[in-house]
């Protein structure tokens with residue numbers, strides 16, 4: 001009854017879902033574009049040959065160990081925008097299931113002790129009311145049994161959105177943007193979860209803090225990666 005009055009929406013096209021459709025409509029399910037091999041073994045972006053690393057990762061010393069993204073950017077960008085800014089929190093279940101399905105092998109190889117969502121600054125959290133990365137993390141946790149550690153990382157400054165900056169400015173913008181709270185002591189391998197991977201400066205910056213707190217290896221999974 002409630003479903004008929006307030007139908008759920010397709011996480012891709014946002015049309016109301018029909019009875020029997022879960023997460024996405026049947027039409028969209030057939031046209032999902034995932035990031036496919038060959039990929040950079042460090043950042044997970046597509047590369048042209050199976051050489052192992054993209055040019056970016058050959059020239060950058062990342063603090064994180066490796067990461068993967070699920071969907072092609074052009075395919076999923078609008079959907080992520082609605083998930084992030086337009087209250088479409090209902091997409092989280094679909095995104096979580098797709099992430100675990102597409103990156104199940106990666107997760108099985110790592111065997112992380114915890115899933116850590118990239119935190120929002122308090123101010124942003126109050127304005128938005130939810131952290132899309134945390135919603136995704138909890139859905140992944142439901143399916144994998146890996147616990148979510150939501151309070152162990154905090155944003156110490158309300159950073160300006162990264163998209164305005166070049167690589168060097170991003171690095172400066174993200175410097176000391178995170179602080180590690182309690183609870184990380186016993187963690188050895190963690191997987192950081194976010195919606196979009198851009199240059200990696202956000203993940204590198206928080207990885208640095210996690211490492212200082214004793215975490216050995218930091219991996220990440222994002223829904224997509226810019227430019228894919």
Ligand SMILES: [Zn+2]
Nearest residue numbers: 010013025028
């Ligand atoms: Zn659809």
Ligand SMILES: [Zn+2]
Nearest residue numbers: 040043054057
């Ligand atoms: Zn790379």
